[in-house]
Amino acid sequence: xxxxxxxxxxxxxxKAKACTTHELFVQLSEQTNSxxxxxxxRDFKDIALLLSNNETLKSYRKDKLKYFFIExxxxxFTSANESKTYKNTxxxxxxxxxxxxxxxxxxxxAIKESKSIVISEIKNDETGDNNNFETKNIFFQPxxxxxxxxxxxxxxxxxxxxxxQIFGINQIEKVALSNQCELLAERSKMFDDExxxxxxxxxxxxxxxxxxxxxxxxxxxxxxxxxxxxxxxKFSKKNGxxxxxxxxxxxxxxxxxxxxxxxxxxxxxPEILKLYYEKTINEIQNNNKSKATLVYRNxxxxxxx
Numbered sequence: 001x002x003x004x005x006x007x008x009x010x011x012x013x014x015k016a017k018a019c020t021t022h023e024l025f026v027q028l029s030e031q032t033n034s035x036x037x038x039x040x041x042r043d044f045k046d047i048a049l050l051l052s053n054n055e056t057l058k059s060y061r062k063d064k065l066k067y068f069f070i071e072x073x074x075x076x077f078t079s080a081n082e083s084k085t086y087k088n089t090x091x092x093x094x095x096x097x098x099x100x101x102x103x104x105x106x107x108x109x110a111i112k113e114s115k116s117i118v119i120s121e122i123k124n125d126e127t128g129d130n131n132n133f134e135t136k137n138i139f140f141q142p143x144x145x146x147x148x149x150x151x152x153x154x155x156x157x158x159x160x161x162x163x164x165q166i167f168g169i170n171q172i173e174k175v176a177l178s179n180q181c182e183l184l185a186e187r188s189k190m191f192d193d194e195x196x197x198x199x200x201x202x203x204x205x206x207x208x209x210x211x212x213x214x215x216x217x218x219x220x221x222x223x224x225x226x227x228x229x230x231x232x233x234k235f236s237k238k239n240g241x242x243x244x245x246x247x248x249x250x251x252x253x254x255x256x257x258x259x260x261x262x263x264x265x266x267x268x269x270p271e272i273l274k275l276y277y278e279k280t281i282n283e284i285q286n287n288n289k290s291k292a293t294l295v296y297r298n299x300x301x302x303x304x305x
Contacts, residue, residue, distance in 0.1 A: 006035060007046055011070060014047075014057070018069035018112075044068065060112045067112070094151040094170070106175045107142045107154050114184040116141040116159060121173035127153070128203030128252060129165040131298045140165070143184065143191045148201050155195060157187045164194040166201045197249045199230055199257065204249030205276075205300050212246040212254075213268040220264040229257070243268070252300040255280055276300070 006028065013019060013027055021040050028035050035043075048057050054073035059066055094100070110117050119138040125131050142156040152169040164187075195201075197209050216224060221242030225235060234245040248254070250273055258265060258277065267274050280299060287294075 003046075007043060007050055010040075010043060011047060011050060014068055014070040015072070018060070018067040020065050020067055024068075060109060062113050092150045097170075100152060100169050103154075103169050103172050103175055104145065104152060106177060107145060107169075110142050110177055111145070111184075114181050116178045116180050118176045118178055119167075119172055119174065120176065122167060122171050123173055124171055125296070125298065126168035126171055127166045127201050128298060128300060129167060130171065131203075139178075141184070141187060143188055144195075145169075146195075146201060153201050155191050155201075157190065164191050166195075166198075166203075196231060198253075199246070199248045199251055200253035202251040202253035203300075204251045206249070209247055209249055210270045210273065212244075212248065212250075212270065212273060214244040214246070214258070215241050215266045215268055216244060216261065217241060217264045220261055224261075250276060250300075252298065255300075 009028065009031065010024060013024060019027075021037055024040055025035070025037055028040075044057065051057065051070065056071045056073075057068065058071050059068045061067070107117065109115075117140055119140050121135050122130050122138060123135065125133065139159040140156050141159060142154050144155045146153040146155055146166070153166050154169060154172070155164065155166045157163070158165050197207075198204055215238070218241060221235070221244075224244065225242070230246050230248055232245070232247040236243045236245065254273075255276060258267065259280070267277050276299070283297075283299060
């Protein structure tokens, strides 16, 4: 195997998953390559020269071993297509800041090392998991960084409350890495189950999932069918309209999504979703008539129901 072939092989392997030098050596040996560990260490310097602008060779330590991986920036499509024929509206794009970059880096390291963090302060409410504005000393095991509507979130396990929560990265004011290692594999399954129940990243009104049936106009259906909204989405036809089938919980984000389509959508079932839909309409109308100072409310937390 020639040097260029070896470097391209290593790049492909490091894009697939994080590997130690020994693991890479074993993979190369299976390709009848005679490289040494010392040669691999020299290769890392050359790999950077072959990476694209949106790719970076990174490393981290876990269990006294050093792992290497190639990180691909999420903005690859935008940067590759920024020309006179493309223009990004930046609609819904989260503003970049050193604060967000610091939090992402700290949380990413904690996930890779299966360690917990201490969040000294959480601001505001983005997902309903901080609707009571509990802000002090949250012991949290981050499990997954999420990119949702072009914003960053972290999902993980609240060690004190013993539940899965999701917070916006921008909500987190201060992060300290704990030396305590946690049960990542077991809690990862809990996180996946919780995320699959949610419509988006927002906390559900309860622990139940519902068979949700929505009716939309045929023209709107053409748009909705071409986008991903939830893993359970299915479509059928009835009386010339399209029926959307979902199986998930009910939350603020689901209602906001319904209102996005204004008068081109109708809630068929379940009854509880109809009630929340009508309640939200009434609150909007009452608020529109009122001249009182606006006070933040979340109709979808336990204190409001």
